[in-house]
Amino acid sequence: MSKKCEITGKIPLKGHNVSHANNKTKRRFLPNLKKVKFKSELLKRSLRLTVSNAGVRSVDKKGSFDQFLISAKSRDLSLRLKKIKKSLVSKTA
Numbered sequence: 001m002s003k004k005c006e007i008t009g010k011i012p013l014k015g016h017n018v019s020h021a022n023n024k025t026k027r028r029f030l031p032n033l034k035k036v037k038f039k040s041e042l043l044k045r046s047l048r049l050t051v052s053n054a055g056v057r058s059v060d061k062k063g064s065f066d067q068f069l070i071s072a073k074s075r076d077l078s079l080r081l082k083k084i085k086k087s088l089v090s091k092t093a
Helices: 053-062 065-071 079-092
Strands: 013-018 024-029 033-040 045-052
Touching: 033 053, 033 065, 045 053, 053 065, 065 079
Parallel strands: none
Antiparallel strands: 013 024, 033 045
């Protein structure tokens, strides 16, 4: 399983641990991922997604999962969510 947020597209970053003596060792900064269940009222089904904390907050800000998906840019979404967005847009039109 990849450590990537399906909503925001956040991925692990690379960096260094820096000691007091200024020695640098490589490390990874992982996104804060959670498995969250979202319910779609228009599709009448629920989805289990791997989402960062920032992604959950973005959905909450829009009001519902359907409203978020319709207004979200496709480049950040996972392939699975792009297909769901396409079906949502066709249902609303």
